Amino acid sequence: MRIHVLADSDTRWKWGAGLAVGLAPGSEVHAHMLRGRSTPTARQLAEVGITPASITEGTLAEFAAAPELAAADVVVLGTVGGATHSALHALAHRFRNSLHRPVVMTGYVGVVYEKMADGLLLRAGADVVLANSPFDRRRFRDVYAPLGIPESCIVQTALPFLDQRPYDMNRTHAEHPYTVCFAVQPSVPEDRNGRLYMLRRAISHARRRPGRDVLVKLRSRPGEATTHVEAHHYQVLAEQTGEPLPPNLHFVYGNMSETLDRTDLLVTVSSTAALESMHRGMPTAILSDLGVREIHGNHYFVGSGCVTDWTAIDEGAAPLAHESWTADQGIRSTDPFGELRHRIAELRRFPLPPISPYYTAESAPEYVATLLRRRGLNPDGSPGAGAATRSRGPMRRTSRRVLKVAYQFGVQRVAPKIQQWGGV
Template sequence: MRIHVLADSDTRWKWGGELAQRLHPYPELHAHMLNGRSTPTARQMAEVGIRTASISHSSVAEFVTDPELAHADVLIVGSVGGTTQAVLHGLARAFGDAPRRPTVVTGYVGVVYENLTDGLLLRAGADVVLANSPFDARRFREIYRGLGIGEHCVVQTALPFLADHVYDPARTGATHPFTVTFAVQPSVPEDREGRLYVLRRAIQHARLRPGREVLIKLRSKPGEQTTHIEAYHYETLAEQLDEPLPPNLHFVYGNMGEVLDRTDLMVTVSSTAALESMHRGIPTAILSDLGVREPHGNHYFTGSGCVVSWNEIDEDALPYARTGWLEEQGILARDPYAQLRDRVVGLVNAPALPPIQPYYTMQNAPGYLPKLLARRGLDPGGEPLPHAAAAGRGRHGLLTRASRKALRRAYRFGVQNVAPRIQRWGGL
């Protein structure tokens, strides 16, 4: 099966790539990375560790005119809602009434705790919109039904990176110290004060419990970007502290699954890593220290039984998620991808697919759609705008691509090397 994955960050590439492997045991996998602030670096791509037949970089306008898409069986779109809607419009124009086109699949990388209606409508028009749990499936179908959108596109599944590993508490002993992992999020908490507070509490826990190993699991190196902007990197903040770090506290990178293999207690504010941890049966703490609030996303876990504070963690709290809550979130489902595989195989083998029909049109959203598409280089009909089309053609296109590549290198150097030094020097 020829599966193409479009992604705009390392997290969404991981989601799309692993989803492709759930659809077919040996997919011919082609990666398309969107140029932008969070385009994955080579290190981030290597960390995800998914093999591909090809990797390309492009804008939305260049992607939707890529002739290789005509040979794809499935296209997985892993991007923010506005970009997904633009891609759907571009594909609708590119394929029109053509009998042969790829089956378009999209969804969410983690828990959906904000902008539910907005995000769903921007994804409407795909052949398959994935819901990661029974809870999400009900919500998605209710919204689509209320607006006259065919709810048959909603397919219940699970997050593709929930690994089939079971936590063994007996493994902790003389050769394996009890390990507490704090899973970092780039933008939760967002402010410097909140991030310093969480960092200092992790340091304090390491000092209180010298027999434990405390890991701070980081998503990206200082200056690298992921799905969300990280203004105050924890390693940079730690360098600004006056006190030395305890010897049993470490900053770690790498694949989350490998870190979970050595974890006995997962701590986070609201990271999707909590679901991975709960799926394995690892005690998981959702921090309440900065409030249980919608902007933090930890309100999503209120029924789990895992919302605790650092004070309780210091006092040996080991919260296990409630079975009923896990079932409602689809975390305990057996073979949650069977329905998805059947649906996709049926669509791929269909004699013809209907034209792609995004929800937003010039009829129902004339004050919204043109700007949304223009920001991605498309006109209201899904056609690449002249400047975007020229970027991919001829000598001018080669120069433009070379310029963009040089600018991306300069930008990355700035955010990865200059910005962290400025933060350290200025105590920002």
């Protein structure tokens, strides 16, 4: 199967590529990076650990016009809502007179805790809109059904990067001390004072518990972009304080799954990493120090039994998520891709109807025009007049060095996972 993934950040590439590998182990996966402020660097691509057959970078108009899409079986849109909706219009224009077109699939990289109706309607029109859990499926239906959007497009799966390696509650610490990992987020909290507070509490915990290792797991290095803007990088904040750090506190980068391999307690405000740790059966702490608030996303975890604070963690708290809650969130699923494989097979049996985004130039003229204009497209999805001049030439191929690094990471990290998913 030939699967093409459009992504606008390292996180969404990780989601889309993992989805492709989980859907069809051994498939031919092609990467298309949407050019913008959060286009992944070579390091970020390598850390994801999935080796694509090809990597290109370009504008949305260039992606939609790419000749290789004519032979694609599935296109995965791993982009923000506005870009996803624009891509649907661009693909609808591209394949408007075609007898064959690929199955178009999209979804969410993590928990859906804000702008749900807005995001869902921007994704409506894709053949498959993925719900990461039974909880999400119910909520998605509640939005689509009253508006006449076919519920058949909603397919339940799970986040593709949930690792199958369970946490051993009885493991010894011969190789390393009991390890607390604080999984940071680029924009939660967003303000400097809130981020400085979180950093100081992590440092304080390391000093209070000298027998523990405390990891501050960072998403991007200073100056790198990711899905969200990170105005106050934790490592920079630590340097700005000018205070010596305790020897058992470490700033770490890299693959989250590998970091969790050595972790005993995952601490975060609302990072998707919490779902990864809960999936393993690992103690997980959702911080309430700055309030349980929609803006922070930690309200999503209220029913998990894991909401706590740094003071309780200092005193030894290590909460475990309620099994009923994790089941409803699609965590610890035994066959996360079964329904998706069945639905894709159904869709590929017959010619697909034209792609029909929910918003059109007739139903929402100003909204559609604004969304598409920002991305170099006309209201009908065709390339805008200035698209060619704004672009820096044809879609660029990444260097051999980048592909070599990606290949090395793929062999070391992804091949075993593909074998596991494929039952090899």
